[in-house]
Amino acid sequence: MKGKTPEESKTIMTDLVLPGETNPLNNLFGGELLARMDRCAAIAARRHSARFVVTASVNHVAFNKAVPLDSVVTVEAKVSRAFKTSMEVFIDAWIEDRQSGDRTKANEGIYTFVAVDETGRPVKIPELLPETELEKARYDAALRRKQLSLLLSGKMKPSEATELKAFFMEGE
Numbered sequence: 001m002k003g004k005t006p007e008e009s010k011t012i013m014t015d016l017v018l019p020g021e022t023n024p025l026n027n028l029f030g031g032e033l034l035a036r037m038d039r040c041a042a043i044a045a046r047r048h049s050a051r052f053v054v055t056a057s058v059n060h061v062a063f064n065k066a067v068p069l070d071s072v073v074t075v076e077a078k079v080s081r082a083f084k085t086s087m088e089v090f091i092d093a094w095i096e097d098r099q100s101g102d103r104t105k106a107n108e109g110i111y112t113f114v115a116v117d118e119t120g121r122p123v124k125i126p127e128l129l130p131e132t133e134l135e136k137a138r139y140d141a142a143l144r145r146k147q148l149s150l151l152l153s154g155k156m157k158p159s160e161a162t163e164l165k166a167f168f169m170e171g172e
């Protein structure tokens with residue numbers, strides 16, 4: 001199976017924040033942003049694998065900046081690492097300044113998708129070939145994030161999380 005670059009899965013979705021999507025402080029409701037990220041990341045995972053994909057876990061989300069009503073929000077997703085049947089997808093969310101058009105990073109998320117066949121069974125996917133420094137850094141750290149996610153969901157024993165253990169030992 002031929003490997004693919006992160007650029008090949010890159011997916012960008014731009015949309016407004018409308019009144020029905022806000023919290024009582026008139027900022028974008030967190031769950032709405034999670035849904036936008038999930039949609040965008042699912043398309044990126046689909047582009048990488050060319051298979052049906054399902055969200056297996058939301059590994060990390062940081063709501064660093066509130067996103068006010070009427071903002072223009074751009075969500076950008078790229079596969080950051082492909083394992084056997086699962087993919088890690090990085091999602092960055094940006095707000096656009098109305099006057100200058102400058103973009104400010106507002107939030108980010110890391111999701112895991114699994115490629116499946118018509119019966120929902122996991123299937124093999126192409127490897128990811130990172131190109132830029134950022135893509136390589138995200139690729140390198142993805143295995144320990146996968147192990148942490150499996151550990152937290154009870155699908156891996158602490159003794160099996162070798163990459164994670166090595167990471168904590170480095171910090172000693």
Ligand SMILES: CCCCCCCCCCCCCCCC(=O)SCCNC(=O)CCNC(=O)[C@H](O)C(C)(C)COP(=O)(O)OP(=O)(O)OC[C@H]1O[C@@H](n2cnc3c(N)ncnc32)[C@H](O)[C@@H]1OP(=O)(O)O
Pocket residue numbers: 042043046047050053054055056057082083084085086087112114116120122146149150153155
């Ligand atoms: C050409 C394109 C144009 C685009 C054109 C438009 C495209 C338009 C696309 C629309 C796309 C809609 C996308 C909807 C996205 C949903 O919203 S799906 C709905 C929510 N999700 C679900 O319902 C999933 C339910 N869960 C499941 O089906 C099963 O648990 C799963 C996820 C398939 C995993 O099954 P399993 O039996 O645990 O399988 P298992 O072999 O143990 O694990 C499979 C892999 O998942 C990993 N994994 C499992 N759990 C975890 C976890 N918690 N953390 C990390 N990894 C995990 C395993 O480590 C393993 O990885 P690999 O080592 O094989 O890489």
